[in-house]
Amino acid sequence: xxxxxxxGSGNYELFIDTGFLQDAFLLDDATAGVLNNTEFVLxxxxxxxxxxxxxxxxxxKRGRQDIGDxxxxxxxxxxxxxxxxIFNPFDQLSPYWDETTQQPGLxxxxxxxxxxxxxxxxxxxxFNGYIINYDYNFALGGLDSVTVYCADQFYLxxxxxxxxxxxSEQLSSARLTAILDLPEVAFPIAQRxxxxxxxxxxxxxxxTIDQGVNVAQYCSNINLAEQGRLYMSREGDIVFQPRIxxxxxxxxxxxxxxxxxxxxxxxxxxxxxxxxxxxxTVTIAGSNSPQTAxxxxxxxxYFVQATNISNSLLHNNAAALTxxxxxxxxxxxxxxxxxxxxFNMLTSPQKxxxxxxxxxxxxxxxxxxxxxxxxxxxxxxxxxxxxxxFIDFNTGHRITLFTSPTTVxxxxxxxxxxxxxxxSDNVLG
Numbered sequence: 462x463x464x465x466x467x468x469g470s471g472n473y474e475l476f477i478d479t480g481f482l483q484d485a486f487l488l489d490d491a492t493a494g495v496l497n498n499t500e501f502v503l504x505x506x507x508x509x510x511x512x513x514x515x516x517x518x519x520x521x522k523r524g525r526q527d528i529g530d531x532x533x534x535x536x537x538x539x540x541x542x543x544x545x546x547i548f549n550p551f552d553q554l555s556p557y558w559d560e561t562t563q564q565p566g567l568x569x570x571x572x573x574x575x576x577x578x579x580x581x582x583x584x585x586x587x588f589n590g591y592i593i594n595y596d597y598n599f600a601l602g603g604l605d606s607v608t609v610y611c612a613d614q615f616y617l618x619x620x621x622x623x624x625x626x627x628x629s630e631q632l633s634s635a636r637l638t639a640i641l642d643l644p645e646v647a648f649p650i651a652q653r654x655x656x657x658x659x660x661x662x663x664x665x666x667x668x669t670i671d672q673g674v675n676v677a678q679y680c681s682n683i684n685l686a687e688q689g690r691l692y693m694s695r696e697g698d699i700v701f702q703p704r705i706x707x708x709x710x711x712x713x714x715x716x717x718x719x720x721x722x723x724x725x726x727x728x729x730x731x732x733x734x735x736x737x738x739x740x741x742t743v744t745i746a747g748s749n750s751p752q753t754a755x756x757x758x759x760x761x762x763y764f765v766q767a768t769n770i771s772n773s774l775l776h777n778n779a780a781a782l783t784x785x786x787x788x789x790x791x792x793x794x795x796x797x798x799x800x801x802x803x804f805n806m807l808t809s810p811q812k813x814x815x816x817x818x819x820x821x822x823x824x825x826x827x828x829x830x831x832x833x834x835x836x837x838x839x840x841x842x843x844x845x846x847x848x849x850x851f852i853d854f855n856t857g858h859r860i861t862l863f864t865s866p867t868t869v870x871x872x873x874x875x876x877x878x879x880x881x882x883x884x885s886d887n888v889l890g
Contacts, residue, residue, distance in 0.1 A: 464578050520537065574586060585816055688784065714818065745772075819848075824864065
């Protein structure tokens with residue numbers, strides 16, 4: 462099995478771009494500079510170094526913890542003990558030192574990827590991104606350590622600004638594509654997974670993008686109008702999903718506390734008044750006519766709890782009012798907000814599933830509660846909004862999934878007493 466074994470969890474590897482092209486054509490080199498060489502080619506192949514055997518822990522955070530939050534960059538942090546000094550940026554004898562440029566190969570803005578090997582020994586990505594910062598700690602009389610901070614490509618979008626851009630009225634997905642196509646952004650087409658949006662964005666003068674607007678912030682504003690999901694996948698692709706509504710997606714993992722299915726050792730439960738929204742106001746860009754949706758019954762019980770979106774990219778007031786109504790949450794409901802499990806509690810197939818689980822997938826959480834003289838079980842189908850991985854070489858791999866309620870509809874089944882009824886819960890697949 463490839464990679465480095467992690468107790469009770471499987472085999473993993475953490476790869477860092479060293480900055481070298483391992484098979485690149487080099488002028489005036491007796492071997493790599495030979496014309497018509499099939500081994501050393503013009504573009505070369507990036508050389509990645511596996512460094513997990515020098516790590517003590519790895520932490521990955523992607524997505525959001527609450528459906529009301531906006532998506533930001535996914536991050537990875539890992540700690541290494543530098544027993545031989547090869548990670549020292551001043552060590553010119555390190556195997557990662559680039560003699561050509563006289564620069565350390567392990568440096569900021571190098572690509573980085575964390576992978577786990579499944580039961581078939583196939584590498585599965587957990588995180589793809591770039592190194593942002595090395596914190597090297599010199600220990601007098603002890604072992605030096607390095608803490609490395611990484612972020613996915615949302616970080617790169619956040620470092621880029623737009624030139625002035627006259628937009629046209631178009632779907633949210635088309636606007637996002639137009640932004641990614643701009644020469645100052647030039648996000649790779651092969652790394653896009655953009656579903657068709659449901660909302661039309663404005664194209665009048667009021668919606669013109671000013672010089673200097675941050676790319677990541679504008680993309681977030683597109684998603685704020687759509688109310689879908691916009692994030693970087695574990696494989697490094699930008700993913701855009703339309704407005705969250707009913708789902709036909711089946712559960713990819715059923716978490717039970719009775720010793721069956723996917724076992725778990727932690728669950729978050731929320732039943733809070735501050736989750737209530739009974740007054741929502743949305744104002745489109747260039748408008749002085751805020752569109753407000755109220756739930757009077759909820760306000761009478763829970764007082765007024767409001768949310769507001771200004772300068773929305775939606776194209777007209779009717780769409781703004783629809784969004785305001787969509788944002789209303791008149792009643793607090795008890796929900797499971799997160800679930801946590803340790804890989805050493807799971808079977809090999811279950812570990813493979815959770816290592817590759819993704820934002821937007823559906824899971825089921827079932828918990829047993831004391832009820833009178835007996836017990837009762839409550840199960841909820843939920844959507845994944847955020848994912849956290851923590852790998853420790855003493856305790857293994859722990860994963861936490863942050864969830865949101867979802868309305869599940871089922872595929873229509875003819876002649877079935879429950880699923881054969883034509884209504885809002887049963888639909889054609």
